[in-house]
Amino acid sequence: MCSRTSGQPSDAGVRPCFFLQTQHAINSIVTQQLWSFCLSRLESELPHQQFATWIKGLQVECAEASDQPALRLFAPNRFVLQWVRERYLRRIGELGEEFHGAPIALELSLADTATKPAAKRDAVADTAAPTATTPAPEARRATARPAARNEDIPNQAEALYEKTRLNPDFTFETLVTGRANDLARAAAMQVAQNPGTSYNPLFIYGGVGLGKTHLVHAIGNSVFQHNPRAVIRYVHVEDYYADVVRAYQQKSFDQFKRYYRSLDLLIIDDIQFFNNKNRTQEEFFHAFNALTEARKQIVITCDTYPKDIQGLEDRLISRFDWGLTVQIEPPELEMRVAILQKKAEVLDVTLGDDVAFLIAKNLRSNVRELEGALNKVVAYARFHGREISLEVAKEALKDLLNAHNRQLSIEHIQKTVADYYKIKIADMHSKKRTRVIARPRQVAMWLAKELTPMSLPAIGDAFGGRDHTTVLHACRTITELRLADNQLNHDVHVLTQVLRG
Amino acid sequence: MRQLLLDIRPDAPPAFDNFILGENAAPLEALRAAVIGAGHVMLWGPRGSGRSHLLRAAINEASAAGRPALHVEADKLDGQFVPAPSTLVAVDDIEGLGADAQIALFNAFNRAREQGLTLLLAAERAPRELELREDLRTRIGQSLVFELKPLDDQTRSHILLTLAQRRGLSIGDDVVQFLLRHGRRDLPSLITTLDALDRASLERKRPVTLPLLRDLMQTGLDI
Numbered sequence: 001m002c003s004r005t006s007g008q009p010s011d012a013g014v015r016p017c018f019f020l021q022t023q024h025a026i027n028s029i030v031t032q033q034l035w036s037f038c039l040s041r042l043e044s045e046l047p048h049q050q051f052a053t054w055i056k057g058l059q060v061e062c063a064e065a066s067d068q069p070a071l072r073l074f075a076p077n078r079f080v081l082q083w084v085r086e087r088y089l090r091r092i093g094e095l096g097e098e099f100h101g102a103p104i105a106l107e108l109s110l111a112d113t114a115t116k117p118a119a120k121r122d123a124v125a126d127t128a129a130p131t132a133t134t135p136a137p138e139a140r141r142a143t144a145r146p147a148a149r150n151e152d153i154p155n156q157a158e159a160l161y162e163k164t165r166l167n168p169d170f171t172f173e174t175l176v177t178g179r180a181n182d183l184a185r186a187a188a189m190q191v192a193q194n195p196g197t198s199y200n201p202l203f204i205y206g207g208v209g210l211g212k213t214h215l216v217h218a219i220g221n222s223v224f225q226h227n228p229r230a231v232i233r234y235v236h237v238e239d240y241y242a243d244v245v246r247a248y249q250q251k252s253f254d255q256f257k258r259y260y261r262s263l264d265l266l267i268i269d270d271i272q273f274f275n276n277k278n279r280t281q282e283e284f285f286h287a288f289n290a291l292t293e294a295r296k297q298i299v300i301t302c303d304t305y306p307k308d309i310q311g312l313e314d315r316l317i318s319r320f321d322w323g324l325t326v327q328i329e330p331p332e333l334e335m336r337v338a339i340l341q342k343k344a345e346v347l348d349v350t351l352g353d354d355v356a357f358l359i360a361k362n363l364r365s366n367v368r369e370l371e372g373a374l375n376k377v378v379a380y381a382r383f384h385g386r387e388i389s390l391e392v393a394k395e396a397l398k399d400l401l402n403a404h405n406r407q408l409s410i411e412h413i414q415k416t417v418a419d420y421y422k423i424k425i426a427d428m429h430s431k432k433r434t435r436v437i438a439r440p441r442q443v444a445m446w447l448a449k450e451l452t453p454m455s456l457p458a459i460g461d462a463f464g465g466r467d468h469t470t471v472l473h474a475c476r477t478i479t480e481l482r483l484a485d486n487q488l489n490h491d492v493h494v495l496t497q498v499l500r501g
Numbered sequence: 502m503r504q505l506l507l508d509i510r511p512d513a514p515p516a517f518d519n520f521i522l523g524e525n526a527a528p529l530e531a532l533r534a535a536v537i538g539a540g541h542v543m544l545w546g547p548r549g550s551g552r553s554h555l556l557r558a559a560i561n562e563a564s565a566a567g568r569p570a571l572h573v574e575a576d577k578l579d580g581q582f583v584p585a586p587s588t589l590v591a592v593d594d595i596e597g598l599g600a601d602a603q604i605a606l607f608n609a610f611n612r613a614r615e616q617g618l619t620l621l622l623a624a625e626r627a628p629r630e631l632e633l634r635e636d637l638r639t640r641i642g643q644s645l646v647f648e649l650k651p652l653d654d655q656t657r658s659h660i661l662l663t664l665a666q667r668r669g670l671s672i673g674d675d676v677v678q679f680l681l682r683h684g685r686r687d688l689p690s691l692i693t694t695l696d697a698l699d700r701a702s703l704e705r706k707r708p709v710t711l712p713l714l715r716d717l718m719q720t721g722l723d724i
Binding site for chain 2: 047049050052053054057076077078079080082083087165167207208209236238239270273303366368369371372375376379380383399400497498
């Protein structure tokens with residue numbers, strides 16, 4: 001057809017576009033042929049199960065028109081990406097070269113979902129990285145050019161980032177803010193902007209699954225973003241402990257000490273796990289002193305506030321008081337909805353407010369289970385090929401909602417509260433009115449009112465046949481006291497969390 | 502119901518293909534995805550609902566595909582448990598995790614992202630009702646959680662009839678109903694009974710009928 005249009009001015013303008021389209025179609029066919037060739041060869045070379053598991057699920061896309069033959073592959077997830085890159089990519093490159101008689105440009109990246117166009121995929125990958133100026137530390141895109149061997153020279157910034165052990169998904173941008181974490185977030189941002197000179201250490205505490213880890217990773221990512229040369233390390237206490245043990249076994253304490261004292265920012269997670277690990281505490285004590293003296297930043301998380309940590313040396317506890325101690329509280333309903341919306345955004349799904357409210361209303365105590373529920377709804381909708389709707393969400397979460405709606409018994413509340421305050425369950429029913437017994441009893445009444453649908457007279461009945469006005473009085477007392485008495489407020493938080501599970 | 506045509510004798514090693522789906526298609530799909538590292542999965546349901554079969558099947562599939570895979574019973578797991586990178590780890594009956602084992606599993610969760618671990622867990626009860634460390638329990642709750650539904654009697658009888666047919670045995674619906682009412686109703690037991698009936702029918706040259714079954718039961722067939 002091209003030859004027929006020669007010499008016609010009107011056609012001359014059309015031709016390049018037409019040509020490109022044709023070229024694209026040809027490229028596409030060639031790519032398909034190339035991939036079929038690779039598939040058939042790999043199928044005969046690899047054990048069946050390996051081929052079926054790792055290779056068959058890769059998607060292929062025709063690369064843009066270019067001089068060099070190219071193959072773009074997409075892996076369904078990060079794990080497959082890594083797995084294929086390490087084990088099969090080189091071979092695919094060789095097969096490509098064999099097919100074309102020349103090296104091919106081979107690219108393997110992460111598919112977001114099966115249906116997304118490539119441009120969208122790239123956009124998602126970019127926003128998920130902590131910063132646009134530093135190279136994406138997460139191996140979201142792996143390129144292998146067997147001819148040029150580019151991939152053998154690791155990017156330096158990327159390598160440095162690897163060493164921080166930070167999770168690039170946890171940033172201030174992806175953190176949802178609300179009353180529950182406002183203060184902690186402000187402090188964290190302050191520290192991220194002026195590491196070592198604002199609050200040192202920054203001690204963040206709060207219940208399980210409220211986002212402490214997210215917040216401290218966000219500090220690390222932010223510091224790295226501003227100063228890619230900062231030596232940052234996120235470490236869970238259990239891993240720090242393992243490091244100490246290893247240093248001990250390999251007699252490499254000098255190296256261990258040098259490393260931890262060389263840091264500009266040490267983030268140490270779940271300090272409550274230091275419990276009775278004396279040698280580890282000792283090491284940490286010295287590292288702490290060295291770092292703070294050198295005005296290097298330390299960030300600590302814990303499930304309770306410093307004075308309540310069990311099995312921790314006093315000299316450490318007192319040092320934790322040097323900086324700033326901030327609490328993260330359980331998120332309120334609006335914040336839980338916002339968290340769900342944010343997670344949905346990351347998963348690239350549309351989540352109606354009705355669905356977000358359904359999940360948020362039923363899962364109150366921690367963010368992790370909120371996320372688990374959302375994952376379940378998304379998986380359910382995908383599996384059944386349906387849009388996410390209230391109906392779909394209810395079906396997907398049927399077991400979860402049922403398990404949750406099983407009523408808390410008043411006996412369970414009484415036992416939990418009695419255990420917590422180390423009093424007898426019998427005291428919940430007794431006539432004793434001393435403060436040490438009466439206060440826990442009031443707390444239990446308040447919890448019974450908040451967490452069960454029981455009427456006040458029924459609650460009074462369950463507490464040794466008390467009048468409903470006694471229950472009412474107890475509830476008012478606790479509500480008022482919570483505003484004034486931090487310890488009591490803390491107790492109520494903990495108990496609520498324990499009971500709601 | 503397509504799966505019914507496959508060999509589901511109890512001595513066949515657990516695989517995805519010989520799992521009787523019933524209402525459990527979605528968890529199977531999630532496990533297939535977990536084998537290639539999609540995300541942690543937690544299965545819960547009563548004994549005989551197929552939890553262990555599925556966990557072992559996933560482990561077998563992963564091994565066959567070259568991925569390191571490890572199946573541990575919760576009570577065999579201790580504080581020293583540190584899986585190698587990229588491992589698919591299945592832990593069954595996690596209610597039975599000891600204090601140290603719980604921390605080991607907690608650590609595995611924390612290291613999972615960095616080390617490419619995928620965790621498959623199973624228990625009789627839902628995560629929310631497990632009496633485990635709160636920090637571990639919530640991590641489990643963050644996984645994809647599925648309740649496994651035991652097969653209903655209709656599916657069981659269908660399976661039995663199909664299996665009998667494949668052995669060239671003709672058994673009446675009354676025999677199947679009798680088995681489901683009087684014997685153990687989990688699938689492995691039912692298949693054992695079917696085997697016994699098969700043998701007895703050959704030996705005594707009698708068709709499988711209710712009287713034969715009653716006879717067998719009286720002579721001590723343990724069903």
